[in-house]
Amino acid sequence: MSTVDRALVLLDLFSEAMPESGLSELARLAGYDKATTRRFLISLGNHGYVEQDPETKKYRLGAALLRLAHVRETTFPVTDLVLPLLNGLRDETGETTHFSLAAGNSMATMMIAESPRANRVSLETGERLPLHCTASGIAWLAFAPEKTVQRLLAKPLKAQTKHSEIDPTRLRELIGAARECGIAVADQSYEDEVHGIAAPVFDHNAQASGAIAVATPVSRITPETSRQIKAAVYKAALDITKALGGLPDRGFYECQKVDLQ
Amino acid sequence: MSTVDRALVLLDLFSEAMPESGLSELARLAGYDKATTRRFLISLGNHGYVEQDPETKKYRLGAALLRLAHVRETTFPVTDLVLPLLNGLRDETGETTHFSLAAGNSMATMMIAESPRANRVSLETGERLPLHCTASGIAWLAFAPEKTVQRLLAKPLKAQTKHSEIDPTRLRELIGAARECGIAVADQSYEDEVHGIAAPVFDHNAQASGAIAVATPVSRITPETSRQIKAAVYKAALDITKALGGLPDRGFYECQKVDLQ
DNA sequence: AACCATTGGTTCATATAATGACCCATATAT
DNA sequence: ATATATGGGTCATTATATGAACCAATGGTT
Incomplete structure (x- = not known):
């Protein structure tokens, strides 16, 4: 380095x-x-x-x-491109959605579209979420460079809830599963009562740069809503990747065929 | 380096x-x-x-x-602190005011409060203005490290208008004058018909970090309005410096006694 | 009041990483 | 077809980064 x-x-x-x-x-x-x-x-x-x-x-x-952020945003307005798509996903699912970028050892929440419902998941722009126990984090890790994953799993991890998985080999399985179907699920592993479904967003090198996620009160998750959200998130991830001029990982395309449970 | x-x-x-x-x-x-x-x-x-x-x-x-800009702004909200003061200066003078930070070999416009008048000076956030022929630039140079000034004057400078001063020794005089009275004046030296009056803003090391300026259509500049604006700019520079936790250069305080023409 | 554990900051011999001349393939003019 | 750009890459030489050891100051604890 x-x-x-x-x-x-x-x-x-x-x-x-x-x-x-x-x-x-x-x-x-x-x-x-x-x-x-x-x-x-x-x-x-x-x-x-x-x-x-x-x-x-x-x-x-x-x-x-x-100043730099201003130059960047007036020149290459990510927000203008991503936010409409995020809103679309929110409208389709009726749940809070957010877009985050990988930053160091966490995911940084860049944009949020909140659910209109009274009982909803609420988060804040700029919030940094751990990689190993959030849907966004797992989704990103699934398509991140192998070295990054190794480095993360080498350190001892902190359990956020009693559902958090912190065993390296089990986490490997979760990451592998996310890579298989292009979607990561986090059931109350970051916060009790909160269910997350996420998919990675890719840059122009087909490297995962961030993720989009739908966060739902666990009470509203049924096999049906889960399937519906997964399909919507998968599609939105492709759309956002495209909007940002990115190129999805080869493997990500093939996930379409996988039955999303 | x-x-x-x-x-x-x-x-x-x-x-x-x-x-x-x-x-x-x-x-x-x-x-x-x-x-x-x-x-x-x-x-x-x-x-x-x-x-x-x-x-x-x-x-x-x-x-x-x-992300970084977001963290900075939610944590240490410069805009929230400076903009009200900038608006105050605009209201007091009736003219467009702006706040800029030194960035490399230019001043970067960070915030603007536009005059309500129909005939007004208009600029854009993020615009970068040359140091040697703008009021903000001269005001900053007047309290910048000597080495910075030397480096700038060593290079050949570009005249923006027929009023632009590009002779190094003459520029030295302008900078010296600005240092004397804490105020820099640029009469159509960046753009025809535009008159600028600026004062430096200091950081916590009593180093000039930026400047505030009032930009006026030259037609409205009279000895009276000029004097009034200079006094207002001087005071606003002190206020903004204070609001940002800065410390004015020792010499800057003494300028109060100088007759502002 | 003596003590220990911090802190921010500094020095300098050593080891490591930065450097830039040179090379390559490609693309756009002349 | 020749000249001159471009983005990108290599590698021996050299200059720069490094960190253990060192202050001085601060703030608890006993």
Whole structure:
């Protein structure tokens, strides 16, 4: 991994859950030496991508990112392309849908279309969800580079609920199953009462870059609704991939033939 | 300059005016070897900060930036803090105001509050303005590190209008004057008929990080309106600096005593 | 008040990773 | 057909990144 890569990892560490952090903590999280971490932070700071609070000495993301995001969005408006499709999926299923991108060791929620129902799953833009116990995460892992999967399964994983699967070999099976049928299911493995169904979205290299998911109160899941949602999610994943100029993995196409239970 | 710094320079090259670019062009603009540039782009791409169009092979800013900007904005909402003050300055002067951050060799427009008048100056968020012939640019240069000024003046500069000053020694004088009174004036030096009055905004290290400016049709500029706007801009610059947790340069405070013409 | 465990920050000999001249295939002008 | 772009890749040389050890300062604990 190049020096530049290592420096950029620091940016990935920041999230809504951890919007600012100290030098030692960042070094620990990234697994770098303190001196190295500090040099990286200074370089990032030179360009306005991080700033340091003069009081607390903590580092946070910098204002220059707003400019870049603005250029990106006015130039290549992902939101404009994806949101209508996400809304369509929401209307079709009647349930909350969301689009997320893989970011470091988690999925970052980029867009949400909430269900109109009173009893619905609700989440927030920017939320970061763990890979191993969410439908989106499993769907992404199923088409992610093998090395990424290995690295994730090597570490000890945290169970979010009593339904969470944290055994590496069992997780391998789940990932394998998702790869088989192009769809991942997470039944209350991230939060009790919440059922997730997700499919990967691909970039132009046929690499999974993110995922779309439908999140449902578990009470509304029946064999019928499940089948219906799976079919809708599968189709929407293809549509969004296409809208973003991506190319689905070869194997993903063949999933159409698989009986979606 | 460290390797990481050099890689990050590539991100700064992208703008609304140049939202995507090829390998050779980027290498040329940054002054790097093609191989080096390519390695940087790949590293940036690994983290989603740039992407490559598979057709044209051109590179553009990546989607991961949206996540970072989102975290930054929900965590440390600059817009929420600055926009009200910018609106206040607009209301006070009746003219279009904007806030910009220094980014590479230009000022990047971050926020705008447009004048309600029919005959008004109009600009766009994200626009990048040259340093040497805009009020914002001069205001920033006046309190920027000496090395930055030297580097800028070393290169040949482009005249935007027949009023643009491009002679290094004359520009030095303009910058010096701006440093004296904390205010920079640009009379039709970027665009004919447009008059700009700007003051720097400082970060927590008392370094100029950006500027606010009032842009006026030159027809409405009289000694009186000019004096009034200068006073308002000066005060707003202090307010915004404070709102952002910044600390004005020592010299900037003393400008209050200077007669603003 | 002495103690230990943190923190942010710094130094410098060593080892590792960055560099760029050179090469290739392809595409678009002349 | 020749010249000059382009994106991409290789590899010996060299410059840069690295991290153990080191401060000074802060904040609990005993």
